Amino acid sequence: MENIVIKEVPDSPYYPAVNFNAEKGICEIKGESYMEETFKFYSPLLDWIVRYTKEVKKPLAFNFKLTYFNTNSSRLILDILDILKKYQDNNGAVTVVWYYDPEDPDMIDEIEDFEMETGIKIHLVEFE
Amino acid sequence: MNINNTNGNKIISFHGPLTISLLSFISNYLKLIISTDQVLMSRLYKIFVELTQNVSYYSAEVKEVEKGINSGIGWFILYEHQDYFIFTTGNLIKKKDATKLIKNCTEINSLKEEDLRILKRKTRTQAKIRDIGAHIGLIQTGLLSSNTLDFKISEIDSKHSYFTLSVKLDK
Numbered sequence: 695m696e697n698i699v700i701k702e703v704p705d706s707p708y709y710p711a712v713n714f715n716a717e718k719g720i721c722e723i724k725g726e727s728y729m730e731e732t733f734k735f736y737s738p739l740l741d742w743i744v745r746y747t748k749e750v751k752k753p754l755a756f757n758f759k760l761t762y763f764n765t766n767s768s769r770l771i772l773d774i775l776d777i778l779k780k781y782q783d784n785n786g787a788v789t790v791v792w793y794y795d796p797e798d799p800d801m802i803d804e805i806e807d808f809e810m811e812t813g814i815k816i817h818l819v820e821f822e
Numbered sequence: 823m824n825i826n827n828t829n830g831n832k833i834i835s836f837h838g839p840l841t842i843s844l845l846s847f848i849s850n851y852l853k854l855i856i857s858t859d860q861v862l863m864s865r866l867y868k869i870f871v872e873l874t875q876n877v878s879y880y881s882a883e884v885k886e887v888e889k890g891i892n893s894g895i896g897w898f899i900l901y902e903h904q905d906y907f908i909f910t911t912g913n914l915i916k917k918k919d920a921t922k923l924i925k926n927c928t929e930i931n932s933l934k935e936e937d938l939r940i941l942k943r944k945t946r947t948q949a950k951i952r953d954i955g956a957h958i959g960l961i962q963t964g965l966l967s968s969n970t971l972d973f974k975i976s977e978i979d980s981k982h983s984y985f986t987l988s989v990k991l992d993k
Contacts, residue, residue, distance in 0.1 A: 708846050728871050730842045730878075762864075764871055765958040769949055797860045800868070800966065803939070811943050 695750055698742055709735065710760060714742050719752050724759035727767040736770035743777050753787035754778070759821075761795060768804070775812040782814065791817045830903035837897035839885045840878040845871065856902070858993065865966045866907055866991055872959040873911045873987065874898055880956050881913035882982055910988040920975050920983045926957050927987075931970040938965050960987075967991050 700712040702725050710725040721743070729735050746754060756778060763771060775790070782788045794801045802818070809816050833856065834848065849870050853863060874896075881894030896913030915923065933941060942961045949955060964971055972988040 706843075706846070707850070708842055728842075728846075728875065762868065762871075764868075764875060765946070765962050766875075768958075769946055772946060798864050799861065800865065803965075807939060807943055811947055 695742075695745060698739065710763075712739065714739065714746075716746060716750055719746075719750070720755045720757070722757045722759060726762040727760055727771075728762065728764035729767075732766040732770055736767075736773070740770070740773055740777065743774060747777065747781040747784075747786055751786065753789075754781070755789045755791070758790070758792040758816075760792075761798070761801075772808065772811060775808055775814050775816075779812045779814040788814070789817065790814055791819055793819050793821050796820050830901040830908070833900040833902050833907075835897065835899040837895075839887050839893035839895050840874050840881075840898075841887050841893045842875075842878070845874045845878070849874075852900070862991065862993060866909070869909060869963050869966050869989060869991065870898075870900070872963050873909065873989070876956045876959045877911050877913045880915070880919075882916050883914040905993050907991045907993070908988060909991070910986065912984065912986040914978065914982050915975075915985045917977070917981055917983045920985075923956075923973075923985060924975060926960060927971050927973045930961055930964045933964075935965065935968070963989055 695716040697716055698712055698714040700709070702711040703709065707726055708728045710723050710727045713720075713722045713724075715721070756774070758771075760771075778788045778790060792805050794805070805816050805818065834852070836844075836848070849867055852870065853867060856863060856866070858866075877896035877898070878894040881896045883895040884892040885895055887893045894913060896911060898909065898911045901908045929941070930938065938961055942958060942965065945958045945961060949958065960971060967989045969990045969992070972990070974986045976984045978984050
Protein backbone atom coordinates (compact mmCIF):
# COMPACT_ATOMS: atom_id res chain seq x y z
CA MET A 695 0.00 0.00 0.00
CA GLU A 696 1.46 3.35 -1.02
CA ASN A 697 2.21 6.10 1.46
CA ILE A 698 0.79 9.63 1.33
CA VAL A 699 3.22 12.51 1.76
CA ILE A 700 2.09 16.11 1.39
CA LYS A 701 4.63 18.71 2.42
CA GLU A 702 3.86 22.11 3.92
CA VAL A 703 3.94 24.92 1.37
CA PRO A 704 4.58 28.45 2.75
CA ASP A 705 2.44 30.06 0.02
CA SER A 706 -0.60 27.98 0.99
CA PRO A 707 -0.49 27.57 4.77
CA TYR A 708 -4.17 26.61 4.76
CA TYR A 709 -3.16 23.07 3.72
CA PRO A 710 -1.66 20.88 6.45
CA ALA A 711 1.33 18.62 5.92
CA VAL A 712 0.36 14.96 5.72
CA ASN A 713 2.47 11.85 6.24
CA PHE A 714 0.64 8.51 6.13
CA ASN A 715 3.07 5.61 6.30
CA ALA A 716 1.59 2.14 5.77
CA GLU A 717 4.78 0.19 6.64
CA LYS A 718 5.22 1.94 9.98
CA GLY A 719 1.49 2.25 10.67
CA ILE A 720 1.91 5.92 11.54
CA CYS A 721 -0.22 8.80 10.27
CA GLU A 722 0.47 12.46 10.92
CA ILE A 723 -1.40 15.64 10.00
CA LYS A 724 0.45 18.82 10.89
CA GLY A 725 -0.05 22.58 10.60
CA GLU A 726 -3.26 24.45 9.78
CA SER A 727 -6.33 23.35 7.84
CA TYR A 728 -8.74 25.89 6.36
CA MET A 729 -8.61 25.23 2.62
CA GLU A 730 -11.57 25.99 0.33
CA GLU A 731 -12.24 22.53 -1.09
CA THR A 732 -12.09 20.63 2.16
CA PHE A 733 -13.67 17.42 0.93
CA LYS A 734 -11.38 17.28 -2.11
CA PHE A 735 -8.33 17.47 0.16
CA TYR A 736 -9.51 15.02 2.83
CA SER A 737 -11.24 12.47 0.61
CA PRO A 738 -8.03 10.60 -0.41
CA LEU A 739 -6.94 10.60 3.24
CA LEU A 740 -10.22 9.02 4.34
CA ASP A 741 -9.93 6.44 1.54
CA TRP A 742 -6.37 5.60 2.61
CA ILE A 743 -7.38 4.99 6.23
CA VAL A 744 -10.30 2.77 5.19
CA ARG A 745 -7.99 0.77 2.89
CA TYR A 746 -5.42 0.40 5.68
CA THR A 747 -8.03 -0.92 8.09
CA LYS A 748 -9.28 -3.44 5.50
CA GLU A 749 -6.06 -4.51 3.78
CA VAL A 750 -3.11 -3.94 6.14
CA LYS A 751 -5.00 -4.56 9.37
CA LYS A 752 -1.99 -3.71 11.56
CA PRO A 753 -1.73 -1.29 14.51
CA LEU A 754 -2.23 2.35 13.55
CA ALA A 755 -0.91 5.38 15.42
CA PHE A 756 -2.59 8.61 14.38
CA ASN A 757 -0.86 11.84 15.40
CA PHE A 758 -2.66 15.15 15.04
CA LYS A 759 -0.36 18.16 15.15
CA LEU A 760 -2.93 20.66 13.93
CA THR A 761 -2.63 24.09 15.49
CA TYR A 762 -5.73 25.42 13.74
CA PHE A 763 -8.58 23.98 11.68
CA ASN A 764 -11.77 25.71 10.56
CA THR A 765 -15.22 24.23 11.14
CA ASN A 766 -15.35 22.75 7.62
CA SER A 767 -12.14 20.83 8.31
CA SER A 768 -13.48 19.73 11.70
CA ARG A 769 -16.24 17.81 9.91
CA LEU A 770 -13.65 15.77 7.99
CA ILE A 771 -11.49 15.28 11.10
CA LEU A 772 -14.61 13.85 12.72
CA ASP A 773 -14.88 11.41 9.81
CA ILE A 774 -11.27 10.32 10.31
CA LEU A 775 -11.94 9.68 14.00
CA ASP A 776 -15.16 7.78 13.18
CA ILE A 777 -13.22 5.44 10.87
CA LEU A 778 -10.55 4.89 13.53
CA LYS A 779 -13.21 4.18 16.19
CA LYS A 780 -14.89 1.65 13.91
CA TYR A 781 -11.50 -0.06 13.37
CA GLN A 782 -10.92 -0.09 17.11
CA ASP A 783 -14.37 -1.57 17.76
CA ASN A 784 -13.45 -4.37 15.34
CA ASN A 785 -10.32 -5.19 17.37
CA GLY A 786 -7.96 -2.95 15.39
CA ALA A 787 -5.14 -1.47 17.49
CA VAL A 788 -5.48 2.31 17.27
CA THR A 789 -3.77 5.07 19.21
CA VAL A 790 -4.79 8.68 18.66
CA VAL A 791 -2.52 11.42 19.98
CA TRP A 792 -3.22 15.13 19.70
CA TYR A 793 -0.25 17.44 20.17
CA TYR A 794 -1.47 20.80 21.42
CA ASP A 795 -0.25 24.21 22.50
CA PRO A 796 -1.05 24.73 26.21
CA GLU A 797 -1.47 28.44 25.42
CA ASP A 798 -4.54 27.56 23.32
CA PRO A 799 -7.31 26.53 25.76
CA ASP A 800 -9.90 26.37 22.97
CA MET A 801 -8.06 23.42 21.41
CA ILE A 802 -8.67 21.33 24.53
CA ASP A 803 -12.41 22.00 24.15
CA GLU A 804 -12.23 20.96 20.49
CA ILE A 805 -10.52 17.68 21.35
CA GLU A 806 -13.02 16.97 24.15
CA ASP A 807 -15.84 17.55 21.67
CA PHE A 808 -14.27 15.09 19.21
CA GLU A 809 -13.99 12.50 21.98
CA MET A 810 -17.64 12.96 22.93
CA GLU A 811 -18.83 12.77 19.33
CA THR A 812 -16.84 9.69 18.34
CA GLY A 813 -16.26 7.84 21.62
CA ILE A 814 -12.57 7.38 20.81
CA LYS A 815 -9.89 8.18 23.39
CA ILE A 816 -7.57 10.99 22.30
CA HIS A 817 -4.31 11.25 24.22
CA LEU A 818 -3.10 14.81 24.80
CA VAL A 819 0.56 15.71 24.50
CA GLU A 820 1.89 19.25 24.86
CA PHE A 821 3.98 20.62 22.01
CA GLU A 822 7.63 20.88 23.05
CA MET B 823 -22.95 46.93 20.87
CA ASN B 824 -23.41 49.31 17.98
CA ILE B 825 -22.89 47.61 14.66
CA ASN B 826 -21.87 50.92 13.10
CA ASN B 827 -19.37 51.65 15.83
CA THR B 828 -16.49 53.41 14.14
CA ASN B 829 -14.78 54.65 17.28
CA GLY B 830 -11.47 53.08 18.08
CA ASN B 831 -8.51 52.28 15.93
CA LYS B 832 -9.28 50.84 12.52
CA ILE B 833 -6.82 47.99 12.01
CA ILE B 834 -7.85 46.84 8.56
CA SER B 835 -10.74 46.86 6.12
CA PHE B 836 -11.41 45.33 2.73
CA HIS B 837 -14.21 45.12 0.18
CA GLY B 838 -14.08 42.72 -2.74
CA PRO B 839 -13.78 39.01 -3.53
CA LEU B 840 -12.58 37.14 -0.44
CA THR B 841 -10.21 34.59 -1.89
CA ILE B 842 -8.43 32.02 0.27
CA SER B 843 -5.04 33.52 -0.63
CA LEU B 844 -6.15 36.96 0.50
CA LEU B 845 -7.70 35.69 3.74
CA SER B 846 -4.65 33.62 4.54
CA PHE B 847 -2.32 36.57 3.93
CA ILE B 848 -4.37 39.01 6.01
CA SER B 849 -5.03 36.60 8.89
CA ASN B 850 -1.30 35.99 9.24
CA TYR B 851 -0.57 39.71 8.79
CA LEU B 852 -2.89 40.42 11.75
CA LYS B 853 -0.74 38.17 13.93
CA LEU B 854 2.22 40.41 13.12
CA ILE B 855 0.64 43.81 13.64
CA ILE B 856 -1.59 43.24 16.69
CA SER B 857 0.11 43.24 20.05
CA THR B 858 -2.02 41.24 22.42
CA ASP B 859 -1.81 38.02 24.41
CA GLN B 860 -1.60 34.71 22.59
CA VAL B 861 -5.03 33.38 23.61
CA LEU B 862 -6.82 36.52 22.44
CA MET B 863 -4.86 36.65 19.19
CA SER B 864 -5.66 33.00 18.55
CA ARG B 865 -9.39 33.67 19.02
CA LEU B 866 -9.30 36.76 16.82
CA TYR B 867 -7.51 34.78 14.11
CA LYS B 868 -10.06 31.94 14.26
CA ILE B 869 -13.03 34.33 14.18
CA PHE B 870 -11.48 36.20 11.24
CA VAL B 871 -11.07 32.99 9.22
CA GLU B 872 -14.55 31.59 10.04
CA LEU B 873 -16.48 34.76 9.27
CA THR B 874 -14.58 35.78 6.16
CA GLN B 875 -14.87 32.25 4.78
CA ASN B 876 -18.62 32.39 5.43
CA VAL B 877 -18.73 35.52 3.25
CA SER B 878 -16.54 33.87 0.64
CA TYR B 879 -18.68 30.71 0.48
CA TYR B 880 -22.18 32.08 0.94
CA SER B 881 -22.26 35.62 -0.46
CA ALA B 882 -24.93 35.96 -3.15
CA GLU B 883 -22.53 38.18 -5.06
CA VAL B 884 -19.64 36.28 -6.62
CA LYS B 885 -16.76 36.97 -8.96
CA GLU B 886 -14.76 34.53 -11.06
CA VAL B 887 -11.24 35.12 -9.71
CA GLU B 888 -9.63 32.38 -11.77
CA LYS B 889 -11.03 30.29 -14.58
CA GLY B 890 -13.78 28.16 -13.03
CA ILE B 891 -13.14 29.45 -9.50
CA ASN B 892 -15.64 31.82 -7.91
CA SER B 893 -15.17 33.81 -4.74
CA GLY B 894 -17.87 35.50 -2.73
CA ILE B 895 -17.78 39.29 -2.59
CA GLY B 896 -18.21 41.11 0.70
CA TRP B 897 -16.37 43.33 3.15
CA PHE B 898 -14.86 43.29 6.59
CA ILE B 899 -13.57 45.82 9.11
CA LEU B 900 -11.57 45.23 12.26
CA TYR B 901 -11.46 47.91 14.95
CA GLU B 902 -9.44 47.85 18.12
CA HIS B 903 -10.75 49.63 21.20
CA GLN B 904 -9.13 49.96 24.59
CA ASP B 905 -10.93 46.95 26.07
CA TYR B 906 -12.08 44.97 23.05
CA PHE B 907 -11.92 44.29 19.31
CA ILE B 908 -14.90 44.56 16.98
CA PHE B 909 -14.92 42.58 13.76
CA THR B 910 -17.68 43.19 11.23
CA THR B 911 -18.48 41.52 7.92
CA GLY B 912 -21.12 42.31 5.32
CA ASN B 913 -22.41 40.55 2.23
CA LEU B 914 -25.39 40.12 -0.02
CA ILE B 915 -27.55 37.05 0.67
CA LYS B 916 -30.48 35.43 -1.07
CA LYS B 917 -33.68 36.73 0.45
CA LYS B 918 -34.96 33.18 0.95
CA ASP B 919 -32.02 32.45 3.29
CA ALA B 920 -32.73 35.40 5.60
CA THR B 921 -35.31 33.68 7.79
CA LYS B 922 -33.03 30.72 8.52
CA LEU B 923 -30.09 33.02 9.21
CA ILE B 924 -32.14 35.08 11.68
CA LYS B 925 -33.30 31.86 13.38
CA ASN B 926 -29.74 30.52 13.64
CA CYS B 927 -28.23 33.76 14.99
CA THR B 928 -31.09 34.21 17.46
CA GLU B 929 -30.66 30.66 18.72
CA ILE B 930 -26.89 31.11 19.13
CA ASN B 931 -27.44 34.34 21.08
CA SER B 932 -29.89 32.62 23.43
CA LEU B 933 -27.51 29.84 24.48
CA LYS B 934 -24.85 29.67 27.15
CA GLU B 935 -21.40 28.20 26.43
CA GLU B 936 -22.12 24.56 27.31
CA ASP B 937 -25.36 24.54 25.32
CA LEU B 938 -23.55 26.15 22.38
CA ARG B 939 -21.02 23.31 22.48
CA ILE B 940 -23.85 20.78 22.45
CA LEU B 941 -25.41 22.58 19.46
CA LYS B 942 -22.03 22.63 17.70
CA ARG B 943 -21.55 18.89 18.15
CA LYS B 944 -25.11 18.18 16.98
CA THR B 945 -24.79 20.47 13.95
CA ARG B 946 -21.43 18.98 12.96
CA THR B 947 -22.60 15.39 13.29
CA GLN B 948 -25.70 16.05 11.20
CA ALA B 949 -23.88 18.10 8.53
CA LYS B 950 -23.42 16.63 5.11
CA ILE B 951 -19.82 15.70 4.46
CA ARG B 952 -19.47 18.03 1.47
CA ASP B 953 -21.28 21.05 2.84
CA ILE B 954 -21.21 21.73 6.53
CA GLY B 955 -22.99 25.08 6.09
CA ALA B 956 -22.53 28.52 7.59
CA HIS B 957 -24.36 27.69 10.83
CA ILE B 958 -21.49 25.92 12.57
CA GLY B 959 -19.10 28.78 11.75
CA LEU B 960 -21.49 31.16 13.49
CA ILE B 961 -21.76 28.82 16.50
CA GLN B 962 -17.97 28.63 16.68
CA THR B 963 -17.75 32.43 16.50
CA GLY B 964 -20.23 32.71 19.39
CA LEU B 965 -18.14 30.27 21.44
CA LEU B 966 -14.85 32.03 20.72
CA SER B 967 -16.12 35.56 21.32
CA SER B 968 -18.23 34.78 24.43
CA ASN B 969 -20.48 37.60 23.24
CA THR B 970 -23.68 37.72 21.25
CA LEU B 971 -23.67 38.00 17.47
CA ASP B 972 -24.84 41.49 16.49
CA PHE B 973 -26.56 40.94 13.17
CA LYS B 974 -28.72 42.97 10.84
CA ILE B 975 -30.56 41.93 7.70
CA SER B 976 -31.88 44.59 5.32
CA GLU B 977 -34.05 43.96 2.30
CA ILE B 978 -32.39 45.03 -0.94
CA ASP B 979 -34.84 43.90 -3.63
CA SER B 980 -37.30 41.07 -4.32
CA LYS B 981 -34.50 38.46 -4.39
CA HIS B 982 -31.76 39.79 -2.14
CA SER B 983 -31.09 41.02 1.38
CA TYR B 984 -27.95 42.38 2.98
CA PHE B 985 -26.42 40.60 5.98
CA THR B 986 -24.14 42.42 8.40
CA LEU B 987 -22.56 40.64 11.33
CA SER B 988 -20.54 42.23 14.09
CA VAL B 989 -18.68 40.40 16.83
CA LYS B 990 -17.09 41.80 19.94
CA LEU B 991 -14.03 40.15 21.42
CA ASP B 992 -13.16 41.37 24.90
CA LYS B 993 -9.51 41.86 25.83
